[in-house]
Amino acid sequence: MTNPRSKPSLTSAQDRFIATWGQMGSTWGISRTMAEVHALLFISGRALCTDDVMERLEISRGNASMSLRALVDWGVVHRAHKRGDRKEYFEAAGDVWTMLQAILRERMKREIHPALASLAEIRDETRTTGEGVDEHNQRLDDMIALLRLFDEMGSKLLALDAQVMKETAETLVGGMDFQSGSPAS
Amino acid sequence: MTNPRSKPSLTSAQDRFIATWGQMGSTWGISRTMAEVHALLFISGRALCTDDVMERLEISRGNASMSLRALVDWGVVHRAHKRGDRKEYFEAAGDVWTMLQAILRERMKREIHPALASLAEIRDETRTTGEGVDEHNQRLDDMIALLRLFDEMGSKLLALDAQVMKETAETLVGGMDFQSGSPAS
DNA sequence: ATCGACTTTCAGAAAAAAGTGAAAAATGGA
DNA sequence: TCCATTTTTCACTTTTTTCTGAAAGTCGAT
Incomplete structure (x- = not known):
């Protein structure tokens, strides 16, 4: 397990999810790393601390700190705490x-x-x-x-x-089949 | 007219439109210049040639060429020709x-x-x-x-x-006032 | 007040992206 | 075909963005 890149095993799918999400974020005006950190928190489904993020994504402490703070500012990630642990943890909105x-x-x-x-x-x-x-x-x-x-x-x-938003979106898509003047290209 | 920055006159509003649009484009994964070129073509409302663009935006020929081609590839700008003129002209979709x-x-x-x-x-x-x-x-x-x-x-x-798209969008906005569970922040 | 665990900041390094300009390629008319 | 004009390409430069790491800052416990 020293080198996680050595075989396309357990972590591979997660890695690829993170990479895809990072890619997407970068075409959306969000920095690649910030999007990757978010992807990691989102797919992990649990609160991680700065060191977890640093280790998993192989980024510096400074970068991890900055990215996490930005995500908190955006409101897509929130801080969490574990009792008896002074470290701060971060968790993505689950939904x-x-x-x-x-x-x-x-x-x-x-x-x-x-x-x-x-x-x-x-x-x-x-x-x-x-x-x-x-x-x-x-x-x-x-x-x-x-x-x-x-x-x-x-x-x-x-x-x-x-x-409600979810339902609305689904309704909109469902209800939007009015025939148009010109077909899609 | 040698230095267009000298007074906030006639071209100023246009300049600012271009700058705003360029700014917006850049947070959208489109390069600033490409967005500016598009803004220029859009606000001009007429076909411009490469030299017009170079001059107006003070960019190099290579850059102008690349940006124009990219806009054509995106399909937001199309090529136009003037009879008796060998130069290519470019025009933004009017609508x-x-x-x-x-x-x-x-x-x-x-x-x-x-x-x-x-x-x-x-x-x-x-x-x-x-x-x-x-x-x-x-x-x-x-x-x-x-x-x-x-x-x-x-x-x-x-x-x-x-x-139809325009009407649809307007209808959607108008019709979307169903009361929600939680108020907007 | 001091210590130690943890976090933030930020100047400079590194990487990535965008822009230039001149050479090469294409184009269209004679 | 040949030439003049216009467009495209691309190696290189400049600018912008991102990342690093160590110093400075915070905060609770003692």
Whole structure:
């Protein structure tokens, strides 16, 4: 067991899960390591301490500490304690829907809201100064409308509790089979 | 006009739109420049050639070429030609919904599908070898179910034409006001 | 107050990503 | 075919991001 890479055995599937999740996170603006730490906590299904994470993922203490803290800030992981143990433990939200909401909330806050604010400001300025061609303003308005729509959908999803959200999602998918004008490509 | 940064005039709002969009793109796994090029084409509302892009964004020819090609590959920008001119011109999809579909399609292909395939493979392997605790498998299954749901929603959205998609989205937002168990945070 | 167990911070190192520019390739007209 | 123009490629540079590790900080117990 000294070298876990030597055979594709017990830990292999878990390793691959972690790698896949890390990969996915990195195309989503989350650092690879942070996503890997989250994957590890999520798939472990129990609270781990910093040293566990360091050892399992072969990362430095500093990196583990930073990543764990960021995950806590995002709200997808929470701190836990074991009595008689001074170490801090960390545990992922057990339920994917809760996890999804935490991610959604954070991304809305960090991306949609600032972008919306910025775009609205630009539009106002453009209006006030009479600057810009009508066509440009139209495009700006479209963009703003789209982001606002995201914003509203996000807010509504965040207002649901996890169980209701799950059901809603399933209903939406089920009910969305209205025939369209053009077929999928 | 030699130095466009000298006063916050005519081009300023456009500049800021480009910057905002570039910012947003970069947290979405798209390179900042690529997003800026797209923003420029989108807000311009007309076909631009490589040199226009280079000049406006102050980037190298190589970078402009790469970014434009990537946007064409993504399907959010298409090539255009002017008669009597050998240069190639590029134009963004005029409609935000068409644009959104193109982005959705690409991200599904690049992120959801591979992740789903990888996770399903891991699950199968785990099942076959009898490896892993039940709880782990449960989490893996939850994750897969979630991604599958994304996949299905994505497919359905891609099957709609832009106009229908827009209406659908608006209806969804309007109709989603069923009262939830817990209030939004 | 001091100790020891544990955590956080952060300057610098390392790695990864993005950008440049000039050479090579492609294109289209004469 | 040949040439002028335009586009693409890619080895190399620059910038940005991430990671490390050791020092500094925290905190409860004694």
